[in-house]
Amino acid sequence: MAFDDPDAIPDDALLVLYANGDGEAARLLTARLAPRVLAQAARILGDRAEAEDVTQEAMLRLWRIAPDWRRGEARVSTWLYRVTANLCTDRLRRRRGGAAIDDVAEPEDPSAPVEEKLQAQARMDALQGALNQLPDRQRQAVVLRHIEGLGNPEIAEILEISTEAVESLTARGKRALGRLLAARREELGYQDG
């Protein structure tokens, strides 16, 4: 099926189309949602390969639930963020006591000069390194609030906690990040002033 304006079709409508056998709907949903799932998983897990596996698994769960999806009850993106958060939590639990994790490779900006690219990469590596040191729930809350840019009520729905608990987690997470990154301030190119 060809869509005149695919961007105008809501996620849940695409999901219904997919459940009715429309293959193009699956392609549109993948293009729209999978990059966000991958970004969330990569920030939380700090490992690109694992994040890709989580993305595939989360999308598979979306395909499976498609025939039973009840329109208007929940947002597809919120549901997917929650599935991703749970899959990441499972992986972090399995990883406990475990091996060192690879840093997340950031997408490169081809237009930036080499020095700026290196600086940007160093900052992202430092942020990811600090995120990796946060407790799981704090990390999830900080990523969803400050990087994915979601509101506290939506995060509360995703993590299945109260809005107050989200506020507390993000505040503590942010303070911990500040302390973890303080020593690297000059190295990251931040000046006083």
Place this chain on the structure above:
Amino acid sequence: MADRNGKHTLPETDLEALFGAARDADRVAAEAGELGLPPGLSARILSDADSLQEARASEAQRARAAARHARPGRAASGLGVAGLMPAAAGMGGGFGGGLAGGPGGPGGGFWAQLTRALGGGPALAGLGAVAIAGLWVGVMPPEALATPLDSLFGASLDSNPYLVDATTAYDFLDSEG
């Protein structure tokens, strides 16, 4: 810079700048859609989607086939609208066969089909008995029924709308001269 607990911390603005840079990186990847995904991941995701769709389609096909096989049994029982459809089609065939004088349809000739459509021999016998009883009550109403019927339909000739005045206008003229 120290926080309120006296611990050294990154200033809020620097932390916000870091978050902003991470958001920008993710936004670039998200706006690229499928291209923002690592090679192979998109294909794996879509392959999963296709496999599930195919599995569901063949499951639905099997269910439809099973329903088709189950239908003749329902028709034989004579229950339900779907069960009656083949019988009606058979009756059409019977009509055609009977009129053409050729071989009958699956259900036989017209009267045989009509008898079956009305419910078979016992049902026809019951129908006949009821018709005869109705006719008998009409011709010879029992005493207990006759009085209420008279009062209901009106025993008075004056008010009976079915009575016709046999005198004509010419009779009136004749009498006046």
